[in-house]
Amino acid sequence: MHMPKPTGAWRLSLCLSVAMLLALAGCGAFPGRVYHPAHPKPRAPKAPEVVPAAATTAAPAVATAPAASTAALPAKTPAAAPQPGELLDRVVAVVNDEVILKSELDAHTAQIERQIQAQGTPLPPLDVLQKQVLDQMVTTKAELEQAADKGITVSEDNLNQALTRVAARAGVSLDQLPDRLKKDGIDYNEFRQELREQIVVQDLQQQVLSDQLHISQQELQDQMHADELSGDADTQYHLAQILVATPLNPSPDQIAAARKKADDIYKKLKGGADFAATAVASSDDQNALKGGDLGWRKGSELPTIFTGVVTQMKPGDFSAPIQSVSGFHIVKLDEVKQGGGAATVTQTHARHILIRPSPVLTSDQAKAKIDAIYQQLKSGADFAKLAEEDSADPGSAKQGGDLGWLDPGTTVPEFQAAMDKLQPGEMSEPFQSQFGWHIVQVLGRRQGELSDEARKNQAYEAIYQRKSEEVIEHWLSQLKDSAFIEYHLDQ
Numbered sequence: 001m002h003m004p005k006p007t008g009a010w011r012l013s014l015c016l017s018v019a020m021l022l023a024l025a026g027c028g029a030f031p032g033r034v035y036h037p038a039h040p041k042p043r044a045p046k047a048p049e050v051v052p053a054a055a056t057t058a059a060p061a062v063a064t065a066p067a068a069s070t071a072a073l074p075a076k077t078p079a080a081a082p083q084p085g086e087l088l089d090r091v092v093a094v095v096n097d098e099v100i101l102k103s104e105l106d107a108h109t110a111q112i113e114r115q116i117q118a119q120g121t122p123l124p125p126l127d128v129l130q131k132q133v134l135d136q137m138v139t140t141k142a143e144l145e146q147a148a149d150k151g152i153t154v155s156e157d158n159l160n161q162a163l164t165r166v167a168a169r170a171g172v173s174l175d176q177l178p179d180r181l182k183k184d185g186i187d188y189n190e191f192r193q194e195l196r197e198q199i200v201v202q203d204l205q206q207q208v209l210s211d212q213l214h215i216s217q218q219e220l221q222d223q224m225h226a227d228e229l230s231g232d233a234d235t236q237y238h239l240a241q242i243l244v245a246t247p248l249n250p251s252p253d254q255i256a257a258a259r260k261k262a263d264d265i266y267k268k269l270k271g272g273a274d275f276a277a278t279a280v281a282s283s284d285d286q287n288a289l290k291g292g293d294l295g296w297r298k299g300s301e302l303p304t305i306f307t308g309v310v311t312q313m314k315p316g317d318f319s320a321p322i323q324s325v326s327g328f329h330i331v332k333l334d335e336v337k338q339g340g341g342a343a344t345v346t347q348t349h350a351r352h353i354l355i356r357p358s359p360v361l362t363s364d365q366a367k368a369k370i371d372a373i374y375q376q377l378k379s380g381a382d383f384a385k386l387a388e389e390d391s392a393d394p395g396s397a398k399q400g401g402d403l404g405w406l407d408p409g410t411t412v413p414e415f416q417a418a419m420d421k422l423q424p425g426e427m428s429e430p431f432q433s434q435f436g437w438h439i440v441q442v443l444g445r446r447q448g449e450l451s452d453e454a455r456k457n458q459a460y461e462a463i464y465q466r467k468s469e470e471v472i473e474h475w476l477s478q479l480k481d482s483a484f485i486e487y488h489l490d491q
Contacts, residue, residue: 122277129281150204236297240279306329346445347447351400356392383401414433418438428440
């Protein structure tokens with residue numbers, strides 16, 4: 001697969017793709033699906049393109065913005081010599097046994113300022129932005145402490161695989177990445193550590209979902225039936241939101257105060273205030289620093305509280321405050337993509353060879369091996385024979401790498417993208433996914449009906465996305481309520 005050429009804007013592109021990269025860094029398969037190197041789509045809570053964890057539609061008052069904290073670390077500039085009696089640093093927050101320093105907050109705020117400006121969103125006052133950034137740093141710190149208590153770590157191999165994908169998107173090799181980052185004022189060691197922490201946070205949230213999210217057969221049947229009846233289940237909505245959060249078990253006074261704040265924000269929006277800028281300044285959602293952007297959602301995946309509102313809106317519209325257990329939401333519809341409503345889909349018949357790193361095969365050795373196989377194939381070697389001899393996919397190797405007919409969206413994104421570029425008979429260059437290195441060949445295409453398994457997977461996906469947001473949202477609220485947190489920013 002041809003990697004994109006590096007451009008002057010690669011840092012912003014990197015920021016917008018870190019969530020996907022983290023999903024590819026070795027997370028486990030989703031519950032209820034067959035774990036297979038080509039077929040399953042890794043199921044992580046939808047995240048903001050800047051978040052390695054779920055992009056929760058109804059997020060708690062403070063939540064992580066991982067890509068914002070990993071994609072554009074501040075440049076290292078020589079500090080002026082301190083004057084006698086000058087305060088060098090101070091604590092701005094305490095989270096259980098950990099502290100956050102003013103220097104850390106300043107660094108994160110600077111990088112997020114650059115990202116907000118790159119998005120074209122007006123910056124809020126510095127003190128407002130600092131509070132938003134500090135809230136997210138506090139939540140991340142609490143998550144990392146819980147992950148440490150649970151023994152969640154990231155292996156060097158998994159971290160290097162994630163960094164390899166970062167490098168590929170910058171158009172360089174892993175060995176060249178430190179110099180590439182240095183040219184953009186980014187310290188490689190700090191970048192590496194922040195990426196490690198965000199993978200840990202995602203793994204922690206995945207563990208929470210595995211423990212707490214359960215989907216019954218009846219729920220699946222009900223969703224499949226609803227999908228059959230709905231004419232726009234595949235219609236996609238690009239949403240943004242502003243959340244005024246309430247604590248767990250809020251008092252009537254707390255609910256009233258949140259309602260008033262939401263009403264005041266709504267009045268400002270009605271008066272012409274910019275939605276994204278208002279979200280950055282006022283939203284308690286974890287996507288606040290992205291202007292409240294929630295990304296694209298299928299109609300079948302919309303949170304229940306949004307469904308009746310969003311489907312009646314036109315692009316550019318925003319709702320009056322909507323109350324939920326999390327607080328009050330103001331949702332905006334940016335764009336709509338109408339579903340095709342077609343009874344058939346384009347299916348692809350493909351085969352592949354997979355080489356995956358292992359305790360006896362390093363990432364570099366795996367890459368060298370897939371490159372050697374690719375050269376053999378280009379020289380006329382038999383694909384099926386090499387797949388049977390060398391492929392690390394036990395499900396297809398014995399069939400010469402044959403995966404059968406694949407419905408769209410049933411493979412990991414990199415695999416789907418590689419297939420989509422090929423005509424029948426064509427073979428891809430080696431490309432990487434979370435499972436390892438692949439070479440895929442398209443054998444044919446046809447129009448066909450979605451299989452029962454694919455329909456079941458679609459129903460599972462819709463339910464999973466809705467429920468995962470609720471689970472993570474509730475868990476994060478509990479995590480913060482149970483943590484010892486002190487703020488000292490205004491001191």
